[in-house]
Amino acid sequence: MSQTAAQTSSGAGQLMSVPALLERNATVHANRPAYREKEFGIWQSWTWKQTAEEIEALALGLLNLGVAEGDFIAIIGRNRPSLYWSMVAAQSVGAVPVPVYQDSSAEEMAYVLDHCGAAYVIAGDQEQVDKVIEVKDQLTNLKHMIYVDPKGLRKYDHHQLHQYSHVQEQGRAARDEFSDDLAARKAKLTYDSICVMLYTSGTTGRPKGVVLSNRNVVESAKNVSMFDKLTEKEDILSYLPMAWVGDFIFSLGQSYWCGFCVNCPESEDTMMTDLREIGPTYFFAPPRVFEGQLTNVMIRMEDAGKLKQKMFHHFLAHAKKVGGLILDGKPVGMMDRLKYRLGDLLVYGPLKDTLGYGRIRVGYTAGEAIGPEIFDFYRSLGINLKQLYGQTEATVFITVQPDGEVRADTVGVPAPDVEIKIDDKGEIHYRSPGTFVEYYKNAEATASTKDAEGWVATGDAGFIEESSGHLRIIDRAKDVGKMASGAMFAPKYVENKLKFYPDILEAVLFGNGRDRCVAFINIDLTAVGNWAERNNIAYASYQELAGHPRVLETIRNHVEAVNASVAQDEMLSGCQVHRFVVLHKELDADDGEMTRTRKVRRRIVEEKFADIIAALYDGSEQISTRTEVTYEDGRKGAISATLTCVDAKVQSPMAQQVAAE
């Protein structure tokens, strides 16, 4: 067992809050790096000791500004050490940190800030400050705002606005005055104090504030850190939204539990470069990141020389054959092993380095299903990529895949201390130390989600595979429906198969209560754009490319291939796509069509594009439509387009029914 695990047995008694963990790290790991951030082209780093000092200065500064126990402090911005410190400083003074999605519009932000009654806001930069100022009139509780990056803010009215570093300076200056108060407030923190409040992105309705206690966070972080044998030597890259529970657990919970280093990229655009420079040992990404990287690799290989291409494809084929088996510790022949070694030297090693996965020990993907081919690609290179299943209400972890039992089609076994049951409707329920306290100011929703015994309904339908004990997810329980014929309608199943093609970014299937299924497709501009360039197809806009006959033809081939594969499944063969359109715009969170975590809001899409769905069902060849779009700065505009409805071949047994009509 690791050193960290050994410490836990001795110290677990007192380690009942994040500030307490910080105190331990500042002693035990005093000179190990806690945070790194690339700024001005150089990785700056802070040890745990320095981190503790920074956080203390900020906490004293917050006391100086008059933060009371139980106040809510909203934290908005991209992943930066200073904002992670803000969360811990807030906890230290007995306040509740509420990280908010940084790409939320001002209105969305207003809802969250008003709902929790935030008294303080700590924002990353001018953009976020502007948004809060825009809706300030609706926020009666708001007392002070703090910003990190002063760029562009010099001339703002500073009555309620403070620069982060000044707050810290004032805190340091007032140390004598407030240090007793700070120590007293920290001492009051227990396992049942609120650790954080996170707003769910909400595929339906308004976001709900999920209250997580120190017990939820510390226990979950501890359990899974031990499950994966994480130590203080790990390096992670923190680039996923801070408001998302996953980032909170990985970058805060687990980092503080194990004492490992959190690395923050320079900006959103530099994430891939920074990933390569850091080479994390523990990594978490939604499938779209892995998909995007694979697409990029393939595009770049097409530009490479003949010899390189040959070598790449040859060794990749070999990796596909034995790589996964070697990773799982299964028996593989001597020659194959040697060849894999050679491949590692020539292809896999350099490739992993380029991707930033050279040092990875444990990698997770979650949030959506990942394409089996993509999953296997990474595993065959020797990257220990695994899947987990979780949600905010569970403090992430419900099931995880143990090393050596990794498959693309399951999400693993229950995480340590988690109990799972499937009800008679097929919905998954769980109970664990991570089970959330409540939805803030929403007792009704709390009661309908969590029963008296602590069981939580996930809203997902699934089953436990008898042979392996692994959980398999079918779909969101409320999305699973019936077609007119009575056959099961599980849209996600088909959509995922479609999305596994690099050309297809997003797909939405319709067919609940209907006699057949139709689909919306979003093309992936990177992949299709590159293809167009290669084939000398000129296009001026996304819309034009999306409507190009050759693009439609390619997509039709994909859809038909998916139909063939769906037809194999007896239960779901009714879900084959009869007709589809390639949409003229990308589904976007700014237009409300997706959540901030990029999950499709099915109902809104259905309402918004009702005319297109109607055209798909009534057999029209084309449909002219006009769609309202919202720009990033909140302005609205509209785009008009004429879309072609494309017919796709379907396979029997559905074909027979169509013939019978």
Next chain:
Amino acid sequence: MLDAAESYVTEDGRTIGGVVMEMKNITLRFGGVVAIKDISFDIREGEIRAIIGPNGAGKSSMLNVISGFYVPQEGEVWFHGAKRPPMKPYEVARQGIARTFQNIALFDGMSVLDNVMTGRLNYMKAGMFQQAFWKGRAEKEEVENREVVEKIIDFLEIQAIRKTPVARLPYGLKKRVELARALAAEPKLLLLDEPMAGMNVEEKEDMSRFILDVNDEFGTTIALIEHDMGVVMDLSDRVVVMDYGKKIGDGTPDEVRNNQDVIDAYLGVSHD
């Protein structure tokens, strides 16, 4: 009319200082062609001054006169209260004037970072040998200059392309790199030759934002040429309008917009 030394405060709260550069009766000829005919105007400290006009009006020539690249046959250029003698471009650069070009003039094969570093040339004093062997002050200078450059890269949000060769960048970004290089010289007066030519709406908005930010954050005086009227009117404090080498208007955007000569030059007049 304001006195040359007087300063005033704009509507958005910026202080515009006294005159830093004055063009007095400039005439510039290329053989028999008169590119600029008897033009006078001034540039005040901290303002954004635009020079506009239809194609061939002599805008770029005017900018080249300001930058010292062309020496006018008649007239005088006054900079910081002194008449400027004919100068070599590098001497002008040392006076604190930097510029960007209409047809991007970057080193294509070099990375963005290296391109921007060239803007620091006037701040590097180490000799060739010191540079080559990384001895003496060469290292210290490089570190100091890199720091300045990195702050500019951060300011203009081009971190992601720091190591990318310029040739691989799209047009809009190249323009931004050029601006970065000009800023690296920490100029007192920044000349922008059509900073928004050939850009789409979004790129124009970004560029406008950066120009305003540069002016606001560093207090840099900016003179720019542009033929997109909309952009100019939003950005600048005062506008000079040129047509066929002559000055036909000078004043605030509102004054210029309502000037009949300017309207005629832009919309044309009927010749009946």
